[in-house]
Amino acid sequence: MAARKLTILHSNDLHGDFFPRTLDDIKAGKTGYPDSMPKGFVRKDGKYPADFEIGGLSRLSGYVKKVREENENVIYLIAGDNFRGSIIDEEYLGLSTIELVNLLGPDATTIGNHEVDYGIAHLLFLEKCARFPIINADLFVTLTNTRLFTPYINLEVNGSRILVIGILTDEVIASTKQEKVIGSFIDIEQAAKEVGIICDNYRTTSTDLTILLTHVGLEKDKELASLLDPDWGVDLIIGGHSHTFMMKPEVVNGVPIVQAGTGSGQIGRFDIEYEQGAKGISSYKWNMLPVNSLTAPTDPVMDALIDEYRTQTDAKYRRVVTTFKRALTHPSRIEETELGNLYADLLQNDSSFDVMFMGTGAIRKKELGPVVEYQDMLENTPFDDPLWMVKVTGSQLERMLLHIFRDEAWEGHTEFYNFSQGFRVVYSKKEKAIKELSLNGDPIRGADQLLIAMQAYHFNNFTDFMGVPIEEVAENMRPRVISSSVNSIVEEYFMTNHGLDSHVEGRITILD
Secondary structure (H helix, E strand, C coil), rough: CCCCEEEEEEEEECHHHHHHHHCHHHHHHCCCCCCCCCCCCCCCCCCCCCCCCCHHHHHHHHHHHHHHHCCCEEEECCCCCCCCCCCHHHHHCHHHHHHHHHHHHCCCCEHHHHHHHCHHHHHHHHHHCCCCCCCCCCCCECCCCCCCCCCCCEECCCCCEEEEEEEEEECCCHHHCCCCEEEECHHCCCCCCHHHHHHHHCCCCCCEEEEECCCCCCCHHHHHHCCCHHHHHCCCEEHHHHHHCCCCCCCCCCCECCEECCCEEEEEEEEEEECCCCEEEEEEEEEEECEEEECCCCHHHHHHHHHHHHHHHHHHHCEEEEECCEEEEECCCCCCCHHHHHHHHHHHCCCCCCCCEHHHHCCCCCCEEEEEEHHHHHHHHCCCCEEEEEEEEHHHHHHHHHHHHHHHHHHCCCCCEEEEECCCEEEECCCCCEEEEEEEEEECCCCCCCEEEEEEEHHHHHHHHHHHHHHHHCCCCCCCCEEHHHHHHHHHHHHEEEECCCCCCCCEECCC
16 A cells, blocks of 8 residues: 555644744844754854744744645644643633634644633633644543643544644642642543543544654653554644744654644654554654744734734733833753742732742743833733742741652752742752852741742642641641732732842852
8 A cells, every 4th residue: 555645733732823924033032942942043143134034923823824835735733732821812712812823724633721811611612612632631620520722633634544632641730739629631641541531432444544642742742652552553642831942753652742842933754654554653753843034924914913813912911111221141950040039029028928939930931121011011911810829847848848849850850939028048059059148148947937939820739749748737837818919919019110130149158
């Protein structure tokens, strides 16, 4: 039987990256790419055509349409987290994003952790507005064990059947903790078991290829692949969540694993050959390819829809709320940063607590300022939830920090924090020990008691994120809400303080 060809395009973690980076952005280093990206993505000599642009939904849509026109058998998959990152998304609570993704026309998407940011009920409403399949095998109603979404889809491609299964585990869906009627897989082992059940029950004799469309991060994808029984017939894992820019697939247990960074400036592409009925891939080539004005045309329909949304939001959100002395940065989620310190300090300023634990993942921009508009402010800290205060002893605080700084943290897969002014911690990776812990120059001792604050997302997951049972901490003092809106505090501080500055001061020192 002659070999059949299939092209699979895939994106993940678009996060509201609707607009292209212009030449001015690129010259300022705002490409959206890590520094390690090879030639073809970023020109090392800095020489670009005057009208050069990177990414944007219009060009991403243009690339997908171009490939579909040039090739006979093409499918396009999105591995979660289309939401957040843009004021257009927030203003319309994701409905605008659904309409834009409708124009992208994916053959299937799966759910990322940020798809539930507006609540499960709202996500179910948005699903009704989607003209593309949203698949997920593991979100269910706990009382009845009923799945919330279709777990898989069999895509018909020129007489072939491609089975795609959507996977999201409980490890990356902490924002649903308050929705007690909703459950999900606890860990990767349970996810792998569910894949086996679906493959055994729904992978018919006529299924040619099986793809896992996941949103668990590259390391968890590798763990998942290692647990797959070859008899289940899983051919590929296309993932998201960890924002990993890959130049070649990771292959574990014979299964290629890929993802395509984050944003709209690149796209993953498989070119596959297989024999129908032979169960498996004969050969494949995978690349992550740049999406820019040299590689992709624009989509005028997408341009028109985005411009319509932008006109509405600009009128409401394009006002200056503050200025910084210079642009402040947040280059990494696993270190002390300028923006992390700024936000921790302004939330702790004139407060009733001693230390602010500012979740580094709550800060979404790598750079902000020197002019900060209301839109910039909301896009940078989109998770506007209440602020909680708890009382901890010095001993409990040390246990919390040891948990936060555990080995997994340095891979970027756990929650990490920046701390407000006056707090200092020195941690030894080699000894796995806290070498110094102080507040305003005074050592923090085991019996000392401190009031710490954190956003509701972190409080709701306190036991998991801090490594100390919330019930134990609650014995010191009943936890309480001290502000109903973090962004209300941020906006008021910005409006009354200008020329702000912040520096990395050694509040967090990691040895070894």
